[in-house]
Amino acid sequence: MQKRLKREKKKIINKILKVIRENRTFFISSHMKPDGDSIGAQLVLASFLRRLGKDVYIANRDPVPVIYQFLLHSSDIHIVEKVERNFDVAFILDCGDLQRVGNIIDLKNRVKIIINIDHHVDCELFGDYNYVEPRASSVAEELYDIFKQAHLEIIEEEALALYVGILTDTGRFQEANTTPRCHEIVAELISKGISPQVVSQKVYEARTEPGLKLLSLTLSTLEVTADGKIALLLITQDMYKKTGARDDEVEGFVNFAREMEGVEVGVLFKETNVSNQLRVSFRSKGKIDVSKIARLFGGGGHRNAAGCAIQGAVEEVKQKVLKAISQEADNTG
Numbered sequence: 001m002q003k004r005l006k007r008e009k010k011k012i013i014n015k016i017l018k019v020i021r022e023n024r025t026f027f028i029s030s031h032m033k034p035d036g037d038s039i040g041a042q043l044v045l046a047s048f049l050r051r052l053g054k055d056v057y058i059a060n061r062d063p064v065p066v067i068y069q070f071l072l073h074s075s076d077i078h079i080v081e082k083v084e085r086n087f088d089v090a091f092i093l094d095c096g097d098l099q100r101v102g103n104i105i106d107l108k109n110r111v112k113i114i115i116n117i118d119h120h121v122d123c124e125l126f127g128d129y130n131y132v133e134p135r136a137s138s139v140a141e142e143l144y145d146i147f148k149q150a151h152l153e154i155i156e157e158e159a160l161a162l163y164v165g166i167l168t169d170t171g172r173f174q175e176a177n178t179t180p181r182c183h184e185i186v187a188e189l190i191s192k193g194i195s196p197q198v199v200s201q202k203v204y205e206a207r208t209e210p211g212l213k214l215l216s217l218t219l220s221t222l223e224v225t226a227d228g229k230i231a232l233l234l235i236t237q238d239m240y241k242k243t244g245a246r247d248d249e250v251e252g253f254v255n256f257a258r259e260m261e262g263v264e265v266g267v268l269f270k271e272t273n274v275s276n277q278l279r280v281s282f283r284s285k286g287k288i289d290v291s292k293i294a295r296l297f298g299g300g301g302h303r304n305a306a307g308c309a310i311q312g313a314v315e316e317v318k319q320k321v322l323k324a325i326s327q328e329a330d331n332t333g
């Protein structure tokens with residue numbers, strides 16, 4: 001089984017390398033509300049392609065979160081409504097489905113070949129080539145394998161972006177997707193000059209005063225279900241106004257809900273600027289698969305980390321979500 005998977009991975013990477021060799025113009029994109037893995041992976045792939053002399057254009061719908069702007073060339077990522085250019089190849093990274101890209105390009109008419117590189121369990125195979133590996137901790141890890149197979153030495157700025165992808169997608173090497181392999185890869189990246197301490201400060205210790213105040217308001221909304229297994233947090237638009245925090249500073253707030261002893265699922269509800277719509281993030285410990293719950297509401301994600309958007313008033317949405325979680329908990333047993 002292991003061997004067969006390895007062979008398959010080798011095959012798909014070979015096909016991708018062939019497409020790269022045979023084409024000239026490349027489009028790279030990833031999901032809306034980008035995270036450390038999607039940003040890191042896009043920058044690394046762009047660097048890889050440019051080193052091979054290719055013409056590369058990266059575009060996203062949403063801006064690079066401030067905490068990832070220290071990555072070299074992060075300003076090369078264009079923030080656009082629509083891309084009006086043609087490309088030979090489009091790389092779509094870290095997207096379980098094409099909707100996640102946010103409709104910034106007409107892939108059917110503007111691109112000849114779509115390559116999907118992802119690690120979501122339920123990833124739709126929307127590409128002409130699909131390098132989808134649910135066992136990989138991150139897309140960064142999948143790209144690492146492409147470098148190895150291409151026999152291209154990883155340079156320091158690439159090592160940094162790969163490191164950030166693996167670090168953030170494994171929740172600082174704490175989530176269930178943290179494997180011996182992640183650590184082996186990261187050992188090599190660190191040996192190329194990456195400082196875990198410096199990166200940690202950039203990514204996790206860059207809270208602003210408004211951001212910390214927003215965290216404090218958010219924590220004060222904590223509600224725990226009677227059985228102590230579900231913890232809920234809420235962020236309102238009013239709290240943003242009061243504190244002046246940026247929207248991208250709430251990254252990670254949901255983890256606090258899960259950090260309570262005995263809690264199995266942490267949920268963060270966030271009012272969006274679309275009226276009557278809440279953004280809901282889930283984190284679970286152990287068995288409960290929150291990606292299934294998110295999917296019920298049109299979202300998605302991973303087993304222990306997922307999200308979706310739900311229409312409705314706060315109380316109504318809370319009840320719906322609580323019901324869905326207890327049903328999933330019953331099914332899980």
Ligand SMILES: [Mn+2]
Pocket residue numbers: 037038094119137138139169
């Ligand atoms: Mn990812």
